Amino acid sequence: MSTTEEIMDDVSPDELDLWAGGHRKIGKPSNAEIESYDRRDAKIVEIATHCTASYSQTIRHIYYLCSGLGLVGKDHGKESYWYDMVKFAIGVARWNGTLAWHRIADDSRPFNTPAYWDDDRSFLESAVPAFAMDKWKGQSKRVIVCVEKDAIMGMLSGLCRRYHVPIMSFHGQASDGGAIYTLAKYIKDNWIGKCDLVWCLYLGDYDTCGCLIDRVAFGDPKAPTESDAYSGKLMQLLYKLVLEDCDSLAGMPTVMYERIGITPYDVKHSLYERYLLEANNDSNFDRYVEDTNEIEGFPMVWSDTKVKGKARGLVPATLGVDALDHVELIERTKQAIKDEIDLEAWKAQMDNYKTERGKLRKLLL
Numbered sequence: 001m002s003t004t005e006e007i008m009d010d011v012s013p014d015e016l017d018l019w020a021g022g023h024r025k026i027g028k029p030s031n032a033e034i035e036s037y038d039r040r041d042a043k044i045v046e047i048a049t050h051c052t053a054s055y056s057q058t059i060r061h062i063y064y065l066c067s068g069l070g071l072v073g074k075d076h077g078k079e080s081y082w083y084d085m086v087k088f089a090i091g092v093a094r095w096n097g098t099l100a101w102h103r104i105a106d107d108s109r110p111f112n113t114p115a116y117w118d119d120d121r122s123f124l125e126s127a128v129p130a131f132a133m134d135k136w137k138g139q140s141k142r143v144i145v146c147v148e149k150d151a152i153m154g155m156l157s158g159l160c161r162r163y164h165v166p167i168m169s170f171h172g173q174a175s176d177g178g179a180i181y182t183l184a185k186y187i188k189d190n191w192i193g194k195c196d197l198v199w200c201l202y203l204g205d206y207d208t209c210g211c212l213i214d215r216v217a218f219g220d221p222k223a224p225t226e227s228d229a230y231s232g233k234l235m236q237l238l239y240k241l242v243l244e245d246c247d248s249l250a251g252m253p254t255v256m257y258e259r260i261g262i263t264p265y266d267v268k269h270s271l272y273e274r275y276l277l278e279a280n281n282d283s284n285f286d287r288y289v290e291d292t293n294e295i296e297g298f299p300m301v302w303s304d305t306k307v308k309g310k311a312r313g314l315v316p317a318t319l320g321v322d323a324l325d326h327v328e329l330i331e332r333t334k335q336a337i338k339d340e341i342d343l344e345a346w347k348a349q350m351d352n353y354k355t356e357r358g359k360l361r362k363l364l365l
Contacts, residue, residue, distance in 0.1 A: 007046045008069055015039070020073040023081060041089040043071055045098055048090055052103035055326035058151045059087050059104060064323045068274035076305075077280050105155050105326065124364045131360055133353045135164040138345035141197045142253070143337055144183065146170060148204030148213060148321060155326050156203075156333055163337050170204070170213060180217055184237040192242065193251030200234075200255065201336050203329070206262035207277075207318035208284035211291065218257040231255070260336045261329070264295045267319045276317040278303035292316040 018033070019040045029037070047069070048062045063086040067074045072082040093099035117123040136142055145160055145167040147153045153169040160167040166186065170179045187198055200218065204210045215223075219232035235255045242252050266272055278301045279288050292298045293316075300314040324332070 003050050004047060004065065004069060007043060007050065008071075011043065011071075016070045020067075020070050020082075022073070040071060041092070044086055044089040045093040047071070048093070048099055048103070051325065052099075055330075056103050056105040056155070057326050058106075058155070058322055059083070059090055060151065060320070060322035061325055062086055062090065064275045064320065074277060076277060105151055128357065128361055128364065131357055132164070133349065133356065135346065135349055135353070136195075137349050139342050140195055141199055141340045141342075142191050142195045143340050144168070144186075144198060144200050145333060145337075146179075146183070146200050146202045146217075146257075148210060152203055152321060152329065155329055159330055159334055159337075163334075165337055170217075173213065180233050180237055183217075183234055184241055187238055187253070187255065188241045188245075191253055195253050198253045198255045199340050200257035201333065202257055202259045203261045203321050203324075203333070204259070205318070205320045206264070206267055207320070208280050208282055208288040210262075210318075210321075211288060212284050214257070214259060218255075258336065260332055261324055262319050262321050264292075264298060266323070267317055268295075268297055268299060272319055272323050273299070275323045276301055276319055278305070278315045279318050281305055281312065289316055 015036060018036055044062070044066055047065050048057075051057050051062060051065060060083065063072070063083045066072050066086050067082060072085050075082050090099060090104065094101050094104065117126060143163075143165050145156060145165055147156065147167070147169050150169045150171065153167055156167055168179060168182065173179070183200075191198060202214065202218070204213055215232065217232050217234050219230050219235070220228050223229040238252065238255065239249065242249055267276065276299060279285055279292075281303075299317040301317045303312045303315045305312050
């Protein structure tokens, strides 16, 4: 029996019905209900403590665990009722000391602080760890990690620093002036003539909107034109930026991508079965149905959402990237990065780096 199941072992079906059976009734709850809700909040904190024992996790991931266990219900569409309930319980626990603050991976927020040193020597010593060389020099490929959400970016930033890989968040979209332009300009400014292929590793929700981000940025295989099918707006904008500076596209790498999470395999995996939701009835719904119908064994879930006065019935399932815990995110991304590395060229560059760092130490010390 797993630890999460042990936490839930003494919870009765009646309690689960009260906790996750529906939104709270309007009016003052009874003393018995208050005691029961407090017990549920304590269970939420127990789950949070368990799943953050080794790595910090997002509140969204903890919500997935709690909803899967029946501690809270499942939000649909843009609802946040049950997520907010988990968020509130975790917030109280952090303030009262039951749950350490660092256990929760919050969304990335910029925080600029002034730099200072004690004297000139401390400044020179601080420059040694900051010294870096391009670990990918001599490689025919470069790698970029792209994520849909800021919190996922924060969880993977340390890994990307170690492997000298840029990472960026699409903030839930891939607009022309935002993520796509930033990516295209980075590739143009840093990698023209230095590599043949740029490999974008992508992590995002597998749902109607999440899959649209893929198609917009990296290309739609069902697009009527070849350029849209194989390049998407990222490659098209890269062409434009390069031609603005010169008359030739010589040295411009091909940009390709791989969705490493959430994948159809994840949606189909029994490990994530209890976290599945139904596809939203938005403007991308019909395309999502079409695409998932082509995937053998893709799961269907029941939806009571009304469309033109009729119940929709069975619809394709969706799964959020927050269903993957911190360990899985790191291991999956690490392996995908390592798969693109030429080990011989990597070792040669690391040896060169160690030599140059040694020279710098002798010079400063």
